[in-house]
Amino acid sequence: MNDPANTSNIYKSINQSENRVILFLKFIIKKIIVAFIKMFRSNNAFTFGNKKFDFFIHEYNTTWMNERKVEIPIALSFISGHKNILEVGNVLSHYVDAPWDIIDKFEKGERIVNADVTDFTPNEKYDLIVSISTLEHVGFDDDKKDTEKIVKALLNLKNNCLEVGGKMIVTLPIGYNKEMDKKLFSGQLAFDEIYFLKRVSKHEWKETQKNKITSVQYGHPFPGANSISVGLINK
Numbered sequence: 418m419n420d421p422a423n424t425s426n427i428y429k430s431i432n433q434s435e436n437r438v439i440l441f442l443k444f445i446i447k448k449i450i451v452a453f454i455k456m457f458r459s460n461n462a463f464t465f466g467n468k469k470f471d472f473f474i475h476e477y478n479t480t481w482m483n484e485r486k487v488e489i490p491i492a493l494s495f496i497s498g499h500k501n502i503l504e505v506g507n508v509l510s511h512y513v514d515a516p517w518d519i520i521d522k523f524e525k526g527e528r529i530v531n532a533d534v535t536d537f538t539p540n541e542k543y544d545l546i547v548s549i550s551t552l553e554h555v556g557f558d559d560d561k562k563d564t565e566k567i568v569k570a571l572l573n574l575k576n577n578c579l580e581v582g583g584k585m586i587v588t589l590p591i592g593y594n595k596e597m598d599k600k601l602f603s604g605q606l607a608f609d610e611i612y613f614l615k616r617v618s619k620h621e622w623k624e625t626q627k628n629k630i631t632s633v634q635y636g637h638p639f640p641g642a643n644s645i646s647v648g649l650i651n652k
Contacts, residue, residue: 483641499545506551534570542580543561548587550634553594564596571607585650590642592635608648616643
């Protein structure tokens, strides 16, 4: 007579093995797709601030299909030359070596501090703060909604985390948080400079003006953000 417990363990082991094989195959397929895109796509670059950038193509989060393909190269261009860096939201470590401090309310990691961005106060201030598509969630995806929380977050980062002479770069997806959009377009956020990029086709992004993206929808006609803002704060 078969032992039900032993049979269950056998099936469980088989399922685990199958899952590992499926995950491995998915990983290999993504690697092949990335290599194919890099080799054969003719239009594999965009312009921002009169500089030409290669689209960021990476298997994690399939960046070629969303706004990460422009956010990551822009953010990395600011990081060059800075040593004392704070990242708000754990994004870049999924793509590159990230030997800097990170605050993220939920994710766990060696250099990640689980803190609320509105009241985080470091022991030492930073000469560069970077945040990639994170602050739109502040006060919006919380259990208790607070449309002013993103304002408080930016002011706290500027006043209590950024050193004199430092710079902050923040990317935000347009259309995801309508209340944030209103504050962004009306100048209520603490940015000294704001730039915009719009997805003009399945594979192309172009820098554009504010009046061209105020009605852009999130998730339509393409997945994820169809436009992003790049906000700069100087201290």
